[in-house]
Amino acid sequence: NAGVTQTxxxxxxxxxxxMTLLCAQDMNHEYMYWYRQxxxxxxxxxxxxVGEGTTAKGEVPDGYxxxxxxxxxxxxxxxxxxxxxxxxxxxxxxxxxxxxNYGYTFGSGTRLTVV
Amino acid sequence: xxxVEQNPxxxxxxxxxNYTIYCNYSTTSDRLYWYRQxxxxxxxxxFVLLSNGAVKQEGRLMASLDTKARLSTLHITAAVHDLSxxxxxAVGYSGGYNKLIFGAGTRLAVHP
Numbered sequence: 001n002a003g004v005t006q007t008x009x010x011x012x013x014x015x016x017x018x019m020t021l022l023c024a025q026d027m028n029h030e031y032m033y034w035y036r037q038x039x040x041x042x043x044x045x046x047x048x049x050v051g052e053g054t055t056a057k058g059e060v061p062d063g064y065x066x067x068x069x070x071x072x073x074x075x076x077x078x079x080x081x082x083x084x085x086x087x088x089x090x091x092x093x094x095x096x097x098x099x100x101n102y103g104y105t106f107g108s109g110t111r112l113t114v115v
Numbered sequence: 116x117x118x119v120e121q122n123p124x125x126x127x128x129x130x131x132x133n134y135t136i137y138c139n140y141s142t143t144s145d146r147l148y149w150y151r152q153x154x155x156x157x158x159x160x161x162f163v164l165l166s167n168g169a170v171k172q173e174g175r176l177m178a179s180l181d182t183k184a185r186l187s188t189l190h191i192t193a194a195v196h197d198l199s200x201x202x203x204x205a206v207g208y209s210g211g212y213n214k215l216i217f218g219a220g221t222r223l224a225v226h227p
Contacts, residue, residue: 031213040124042203042217043158050212058214090157094213103148104215106157 002026006091006107013081013114021076021110023091029105031094032074033058034066036087037109043090049074050096081114088112117142119206121218128194128225136221138187138204146207147187148215149178151200158203162189194225 004025013019023032031050035043035058045058047066055066063085065077074093078085088111092104118141128134138147146165150158162171164180164187171178175198177190187204201222205215 033214035217040219042119042121042219043205043215044217045214048212048214056212059216096213103160103163104158104213108157 004091004093004105004107006089006110008110009108010111011113013078013112015081015083015114017081018077018079019081019112020078021089021091021112023074023076023093023107025072025074025091025093025105027093027105028071029093030071030096032068033092033094033104034064034074034076035090035092036060037090038087046076046089081112083114086112086114117144117206117208117216119204119216119218121204121221124219124221126221126223128191128223130195130225130227131193133193134191136189136191136202136204136223138189138206138218140185140187140206140216142185143182143209144185144206145209147180148205148207149187149189150203150205152203152220153200161202191223194223196225196227199223199225 033048034046049068052071067075091107120139149161162178167182169180175192180187201220203220205217208214
């Protein structure tokens with residue numbers, strides 16, 4: 001199984017450009033998440049989804065939009081990129097119940113630089 | 116609002132020494148996770164702690180949870196270079212949907 005796959009792995013954008021990050025999971029997980037990682041700040045939740053067709057805001061949603069048209073895919077969009085969005089983006093997925101045997105499965109990350 | 120504080124943020128250790136990383140959180144939660152991240156890599160799950168007094172051990176790492184003190188510790192015994200990485204604790208929101216709040220991370224460097 002591939003687990004959680006993120007594309008692209010690296011991207012450089014100019015300020016004002018738009019792009020979409022794709023997250024695909026093959027574990028039939030209901031829940032999916034987008035986090036951003038910045039030095040000294042850990043991971044912060046951008047948006048999440050609890051099922052196909054649903055999305056909700058996390059801690060830092062401004063400047064991002066998401067869609068979950070299919071259960072296995074969760075897309076993160078930047079409509080007009082800003083330098084403050086330079087970060088490493090991680091997608092994760094999970095079953096509805098987190099317990100001893102179930103946690104997040106993370107993707108490998110997308111390193112985005114906005115110049 | 117749930118906040119998670121880790122300390123120290125940076126730890127330089129000699130091989131063979133012991134040390135503890137602390138994770139404090141501000142409101143009640145029913146689960147706490149420890150993750151490891153190597154430079155340029157994704158996060159790897161180390162431990163899941165679900166109840167007060169829970170203790171988990173894997174090799175030279177041992178994690179514990181005190182829900183009354185809202186404190187988890189990650190203890191490193193006889194450190195080796197391979198343990199060099201960044202360690203994150205993450206605490207679950209009580210409101211559901213498995214949302215996690217992460218600490219800032221502790222960057223551990225083990226040297227001879």
